[in-house]
Amino acid sequence: MADAITADTAPARASARPAGSGDLRLRLRQNAGLLGAVALFVLFYGLYNLYHPRGFSTQVLIQNANEILTLSLLAMAQTVPVLLGGLDLSVGAVMTLVNCLASHLVAGSPAQIALGIAACLGAGAAFGFVNGCIVVYGRIQPIIATLASGAIAMGLALFLRPKPGGKIDADLSWAMTNALSDFAETYGLFEDGKAAWFQPVAWIPVPLLVLSAFALLVWVPFRRTLTGRTIYAIGSAEGAAYMSGLPIARAKLAAFTLAGFFAGAGGLFLAIQTSTGNADIPQASTYTLNSIAAVVIGGTSLLGGTGGAIASVVGALVLRAISFNFRIFDVPPLLQPLVEGLVLLAAVSLGALRALRAKNRLELFR
Amino acid sequence: MNALTVQIRPDTKPILIAAGFILVILGVGTIYTLATQGAATLLSPAYLIQQLQTGAFLGLVAAGMMLVILIGHIDLSVAWTLTAAAMTATAVGGPWAIPAGLGVGLAVGLLNGIGVAYLRVPSMIFTLGVNAVLRGLMVAQTGGFAPQTAATDAMRFIGAERVSGVPVALVVWVAVSLAIGVILTRTAFGRSLYAIGNREAAAYLSGIPTRRVTCLAFVLCSLFAALAGVMLAGYSTKAFQGMGDAYVLPAIAAVVIGGTHILGGRGRYMGTVVGVILIVLLNSVLSIMQMPEAGRQVIYGGVIIVMLLVYGRGERATS
């Protein structure tokens, strides 16, 4: 009997392996949300460049890179707590807090500037860590804990900058918001950016490099640590993660710290880009809400467990690219908010197609 | 066991603590007014009634928000639902003003409900999109059609007037509150809200029409926001862009401070009422004390965190 049973587990096999699927198809299916976001981005950004008088040029790329960096960093920030199954409603406020801090610290001698930058990134991470402590040790739901701590961050930002102002090192500001060649020229690197070997990369906008650096040097390695993996595990099934002996508390602390770090980086860049600190409450909440929208458009589930920061960056790009088109096409100005709202609603509703296609309604609940 | 220990249901504790905190706020405010004015103005009936009157608008929004939070969702579109209802009501004018305003609420609620319950887009993001669309509509309408914005007499009546000293707005709030209290505890719909909030799949497989219940919760939420908008327009004698902005986060905060679990499934309506009063008084006292915005924000956030810490830390995912 036993032999007969083990000899044939074919039906079970059929159900475990999707029929005839290669790993690539499996991957594609597991990342359907991201693919949709990429398609949207190609559509919106392609249209914009196609009709822009200087479309597909370095200038336009630089300008767009400056526009997207802060939001992209905030989208990355938001992703990490979302993967846990939480939300961080304080990312916009932390961005603003660090923005105000930077307007005090990032000026002076090169050493002072470097120290100031480190302090800003550290402050963002520290605030995120405090968020994490409230969530882990206070056992308050992330969404409400960060709603509250966001208000506190905003208050602190207002203390630092009761009104907009401050100064950021002008060279830094120029170097960070232009092409790599301008960066080299500003700091006298690579023969003022004229070195022959340097030319093939000279056109790359610095903000894009910064974004890639955060994505590839911070997020990608982090995702492959045990702590990073644990974040996914918690979002997928917290109880199971605990039972599996994973470092729950550490991962939660790390997630919020990382969120604070990315949000702080966003605030720092905003300061560098604008040379000021500005404790603008509506702007902070706009960024927070847009970061959530970016995460969703990127295909990360708000329930946690699946998705990633890179996908959220694509989501942020989609969000931005939608409004790029208003500068090209003649949409009556008072209809623009309506059009933007409708496109946003449509973009976030794309995931609904999956729900409508689901043949087993139980799959919808999770 | 200590015989004197009074048994308090766990979901009553937040309500008592919040009520206690209200007394603290009044106390601090009174100390301030005594020191600066030499009078305990905050304890006068006139002041308290006025707070309840302005609190009624937030109270209505929070009541709707609570229904949605109970099923584990959230409605971020209340700000512009409120505004759109008010602006539509005043634009229509005449006897149809209030029905038109409520009609906007109904329509928005249905849209939200369909998006969340049938299309299963996360409510957080779908209502955010609906909010953007409503804002767009109102901008287009103001710019393109220059609608009339004066509140009708009926709106003035429910928003601003008093009947033998009692604000009508307060009466409306109390009536809505009683209705919700009964709905939540004594009707199948109310029970279904809790069931869905605890585990939607189980509720669905129990034969609860989860999609319809979810939809209805969103409709009620938008309707209450619309009612608040119509009344607020009456109170201000007019509707204006952005009149709802100040209501979203305070409504969520009031619900949570009242002990409702932000992820749904648990909470008593009484808590939301107490939470609303707490938020309204806190804002008022901070305004009276001329607290700068920075301090206000810090206190606001601090109060929420401290309250939730005092309520007792939530349990773990597994126990």
Add this chain to the structure above:
Amino acid sequence: MSPFLALSGISKRYGGVRALENVDFACAPGSIHAVLGENGAGKSTLIKIVSGVVQPDTGAMTLDGAPVRFPTPAAANRAGVVCIFQELSLMPDLTVADNISISDPPRRLGLIDARAQRRRAEALLARLGCEDVNPQIRVRDLPLSRRQMVEIAKALGKDPRLLILDEATSALTAADVEQVYRMLARLKEEGTAILYISHRMHEIEALADTLSVFRNGRHVETFAKGQRTNRQIVEAMIGRDIAAQYPPKPERPRPPPSLEVTDLGWAGRLKDLTFSVGPGEILGLGGLDGQGQKEVLLALFGVLKGVTGTVSVEGRPHRPGSPADARRAALALIPEDRKTEGLMLPMSVGDNLVAASFDRIAAGPFIDADRQRRAIDEAIRRLQIKVGDPGDPVSTLSGGNQQKVVIAKWLMTQPRLILLNDPTRGIDVGTKQEIYRLLRELADAGAAILFYSTDYDELIGCCDRVAVMYDGRIVRELQGDAITERAIVASALNIEQEADPAHG
């Protein structure tokens, strides 16, 4: 042999409930030690203490003679104590490979090495004969039986010195169980201590070297294999004698069908199913797990979209669009997973019991508190649910009692057609017997019952007829004396019985 792990004087209370009381317990390396007891006897609590999930109120624990304390599961794992929990501890959104190496993944330069991790998963799954599971697939997309195998592979990967299986085989099919037996035998030879918890007596018989019986939080006795008869063991467990596990099947002619299904199809997973059940009848659904049995039940209950074919209930066409519709047509479904599909865990027992019958306890639009209380009391009495107060959260009940709550909830609706999806999973013999009796009573009272089970024992014992499914079809319908273990297993594997006379 000196014990590998020893507990002395362990007690644990949950509020007013005494889960364990002054327990002494020991297990030895190189042997399989079965832990028996009815639902709520404290078995899971015992192993949760051993594996660091909960802390005992009193008592001490030694490992290899040295005193130990495990504040977390991670600490227990480090000491070689690995547990496969009753509630699966897999992360559904992570891949199989991720899950298997979740707590200690192979690393290169400090970062997780995906390739090595995948190879490791393949190797471990191969040890369990599960080469068919693609390590890159998400656990969410696996059927429950495969998930349990992944769970076992995950535990194996931790190189346990003490391996605990808490009803880890409850959803496994015979084929998988066989693999697990072999794996356990191998581990035993290598000197691993094994604690095995199961409510399936035949598994215990086949495996255990030593048996310990728990009752009401106390360790009743420990004895070696073969020292007691099954009957004595059951008596020790539940404190009384179980004369007959299964109620007798009535001899009566096949009733006219009340549920008629013709050419039922769905999304390529169900293919042309035709069957019928009549009032008073229990129709079993058999076969390996994942052959579409669950889908049949869901299709009838209105959960699936795009169902083809015709279904009629009591002569009327039946096309429910939702469980709410199905309920109105007097159907009931006891779902597969009571924790996620059957119960609102944080809510009270009472609230859960009435969740499907608001219309029955309401007077007009309002719920009648009095009627509600009576309905709840009645349900608790009828199924003998062990509960302190109906206001307690249902999460505090033991698994068996939770399952009873699910069943009671549906009985309150007075269903005419009852669909059961493996309702005795993780349920003790005593409760199982009660459920079998209940099913028979319901049938006798005129209900038609469709009963899917992974345990062919109970299909044989309970059902008037058994339809065996393979790959979305009914391959065989067995009736009366034809319902035998051999016939069920053979049909389940879609082997012609005649062609396979040598085995058995």
Add this chain to the structure above:
Amino acid sequence: APKVVSGPGAEPGCFKPWSGETKHMQWAKKPGPYRIAIVNGFVGNTWRIQMIQTAKAYAEQAGMKEKIKELKVVSTGTDVAAQLGAMEDFINQGYDAIITIAVAPDGFDRVIRLADRNNVVVVPFDNVLDTDKVMQVNEDQLEIGRLSARHILKELGSKREGKVLEVRGLPGNSVDRDRHLGFREVMGKEAAKMQIVEIVGNWDDGTAQKATADALAVHGKFEAVFTQGGSTGTVRAMMDAKHPFVPMAGEAENGYRKLIAKHANDGLKGLSYGQSPGLVAISMKAALSALEGNAMPQLISVPIPVVDYTTLKAGENFWPDLTDNFFAANAFPACGVNISAPEIMGKDAKNTQ
């Protein structure tokens, strides 16, 4: 890039230099017609909507229409990065002038640098920048505070004690700061004994109404009120609390002016100054003038349109039949900008009753 030149500039009656020290700037003359972009920030309030409508209407007027090849308006929301991006985009698209209401008073250095390189005229107005590198158009906010204080003191006669309510605007905004400073400067000098109670009204009727109600409940009686915005709400709160009408200074909302007209005799001796949405028209005009090669003041001071209860005239500087929300001050005859508010906000006859 513009050259710094000596004044006087073109049309000094309209483009009035801020002060004696204001320098003049001159851009290289460009041939018309021009492409102009307006980069607005926030859009969800009546003022901004009225501003956009004014811009569109003004571009259609004879004298303007010929000079403007294209007018593009975008609103970027309260997001400085998006606003900077939009401005840079229009520079890249080759627009000739960019008119903007800045989301923040700083941070435009990079855009200004690019604009100068590409000979694009950037004109911030309303919320202006803390820089002297671009031509800007505004009303003198300090002066608004001062004249409000002077009006109140004048109406109070010889009374110099008691409490004055000051309803401030959006915290952190430079307009709020300047109006506050101007008000305090005069009050401090001439009525040091009066106690000023400050509350935050966010320039919003709802907030102002609630904050005023609270202040009235606690402080009882005020001798005078200065409200930066949400003026209608401030007055409503006083009426609701049965507070007697007192001398008051506030914004140019039509509703506020209606109330003044109605209750002036009961004591609402109101002053209404206007930060006009019509500033956008003057900014457009200034941009065109600069593109035509004229010397222009770097900071253009637009006369503050002020009326008080003695100079209110229905159908001229307020409209009893129109809605409360729009801003009544919209025309600047000295500049030939004569788009009256009803033309913009009440063009649908049905709604104007």
